[in-house]
Amino acid sequence: MAQPADFTEEQLPDGGTALRFSGALAIARLGDLDERLRAVSANVTQVDISQIDHIDTIGAWLVHRTARDHGAEITGADSDAQRLIAAIEGADDVATAPAKGSPALFVLHELGAAVISTARTFVEFIAFIGQCVKGALNLILHPGRLRFHAIVQHFDTVGVRALGIIGLMSFLIGIVIAQQGAVQLRQFGAEVWTVNLIGRLTMRELGVLMTAIMVAGRSGSAFAAQIGTMKITEEVDAMRTIGVVPVEALVLPRIIATVIMMPLLGLYASLVAIIGGGLFCWLTLDIPPATFVQRIREVTPLTDFYVGMVKAPVFGAIIALAGCFQGMRVHGNSEEVGRKTTAAVVQAIFLVIVLDAFFAVFFTEIGWD
Template sequence: MATLSPDSERPAGAERLELAGDLTIDRATDLEQLLAGATGDRLDLDLSRVGGIDTVGAWLIHRTLRDRPGSRILGASAEVARLVEQVAAADRPCPVRPAQPPIWLQELDKAGRATIGAVISLGEGLGFVGTTLVATLRALLSPRGIRWHAVSRQIEETGINALGIIGLMSFLIGIVIAQQGAVQLEQFGAKIFTINLIGRATFRELGILLTAIMVAGRSASAFAAQIGTMKINEEIDAMRTLGLDPIAVLVVPRVLALTIIMPLLGFYASVLAIIGGGLLTWTYLDIPPASFVQRLRDVVPMSDFWIGMAKAPFFGAVIALTGCFQGMRVAGNAQSVGEHTTIAVVQSIFLVIVLDAFFAVFFTAIGFV
């Protein structure tokens, strides 16, 4: 059993303590009380009879030497001395909270990280688009072909089940466009041009754009959440184990479904917006439906209709690819599903607006104004 014995000799004004036995954690309380009870300003600690020591004993010895300047250890074995030195070397002040860099440097760091993340995401996204195109071509050339049953199921979920909310939104948007246009144009005695505003804005831009935004919020989030949950549950890994391509099984049907259904949804939304605008002009401007329809035919060129319909498949493909891409990037836990679902909605809406701006400039440049 370890013993701790003091020595009453005090050469040169120092109190001498002779320690014996093992200075380990189970004797820490006794050792601490003995060292604390020493009355000398400095201590000579005789460790010649110490058998074993651990980091707790070494820490108590070091703390005594640190807190009582001039204290020293005598007769320590090489092992004991080495452990005390190692504990002393590790005794350095550590700030509780790391020093913060200047605020401008923090913001610059955030901007740099965001830029690097955007570049990486862009590269991975382009790679994902290429992989999806290859999987689509492979499916077309395969004897089994496209999984049309899965495509039809996605058309039902993303298109048919969305008719109610898209129709209501478009109808109300048509009313809002007509009302705001009528209020402004009536001041100049040009209320008849409200029909021009409704027709051209709806068929060329707002009908398909607002539909794409609604579908992005509804379907891109669903795609990301569905695929992300499957990835967390290791269902995608199970597909690969069975020899199935997750891109061909999960991504291609969703991309084809939205590419097919978006022109139909855009046309449906445009018609509902026209009906809403027509009802407003009938009740507010006293323009009968027959006159509204005739004026609409005269002022809205077919090019506006075809421009809107031409943009729709691209919007649908971008929305589906973004949702599936973010779903495939999910990793870790359920929090990652929520994060990537949010990113999918934001990115798909952003890309739709960017793509719409590109088409607006493009069609104007080639003469479709």
């Protein structure tokens, strides 16, 4: 059986002290070594581990901590011990808290790091879009490589299975729009204009926008988690090894399915929201369904439908790109999957809202208002 871990103190000619460890520097044989090392107050300049029988991670940490706290040199380590202590040192460097400084410098440091990270992510995202364009051109030149089965499967995941939650959300949003609009318009005796508010707001803006946010949270996160897990388990690397292009096999089917399904989901959400608003108007404002439908047809121009249908596929492409991009960025361990999944949702929703603002200005400028 290995001897318990121990150390002795020895005076060196230069006036310093050497700590010479012996026995097994393993967690089961440490005993009170940690407390004794903390109590050492001598001027330690050398930590010698040439006489130890065995060392594990805990023992390597004690050796590294002792040398670090005293500014001492570690000697006598064999190749295995050197690798273990080097790994401990690297982890300790990463975990070391930054030195305290002025709050202004800390804020500037954090701001600079965020700007650099955002710029790097933007460049990588542009490069990823280029890879997708290249993959799409390859599929156009070689249609036989397109995975129709995967696209149909994503139709079901992105579209069919989302009908319930999107329908419920849209129905409630239609009721909320009608209720809040009626409350405000009642002050001017213009409750009948609630129908205008429901028709134009749902067809032009909220139907597609809320659907995009829901798809980003539901499908965009799923894309990031699925591809991220495949990266962790090295399935993506295996694809490359056997000659399969990951962008063509994993990314493009998801993008195609989302782009096609978003206009359908947006139209479905708008119609369900109009039904919810119509039900509220019927029960609260005494506007019969036939009158409500006739009024909707009169006050909602066809351009509102066009605006929603133009925005929907663009939103779908952005959501799928963000989800797949963050999934492809996963590396290291399973914690990265959670971080990149969160980043995918945040990035997708942010880009959708930015694009929606751009479209609002653009369509107003061309006269589709």
